[in-house]
Amino acid sequence: MSDRVVCRPGGRSARIQASVHQAVEDLLREVGRAELTVPMVAARAGVTPSTLYRRWGDLTHLLADVSAQRLQPDQALPDSGDWRADLRAWTEQYADEMSSKLGRQMLRDVISASVETGIANNCRAFVVQQIASICARGGDTLDAESVIEQVVSPILYRILFDDRPADRAFCGRLLDRVLD
Secondary structure (H helix, E strand, O other): OOOOOOOOOOHHHHHHHHHHHHHHHHHHHHOOOOOOOHHHHHHHHOOOHHHHHHHHOOHHHHHHHHHHHHHOOOOOOOOOOOHHHHHHHHHHHHHHHHHOHHHHHHHHHHHHOOHHHOHHHHHHHHHHHHHHHHHHOOOOOOOHHHHHHHHHHHHHHHHHHOOOOOOHHHHHHHHHHHHO
16 A cells, blocks of 8 residues: 555656645535545546555555645744744744644544555655754754653643644643743
């Protein structure tokens, strides 16, 4: 299964992936998740259903791949000159985005894909890279893994499994503990 979700830098494979991802996003807006099928996506993307099954395996993995792509950062990291303030701003934005209806659904899509696809690992890598980049500005005072374990993980737990919000106050308390 691990070879089904492949991201290549260009060529036919990249064009197919872009076309399929766009088809999924368009159809989700038009017909919704409950009505979405692999044949619908294939028809909209201009490929055969067997192309989708060969590459993604099933609709669950395709949705997870599209969600993982959406979870990639689309803007530059904050750099105010104060790495602690930048980490706080990143954390609050991350919690806001992941707490949204779309963010929660994307997280569920990624979680629903089997570990063998590597989709969850790719999402984790995006987050680690962003945090590590911000933490590097502060020297050796804080590492990305500590932020993942003590800040990001509790935020995700709250978003996915708790009724309480992952609001700014909650994020602030988590950050204060890891920064002290």
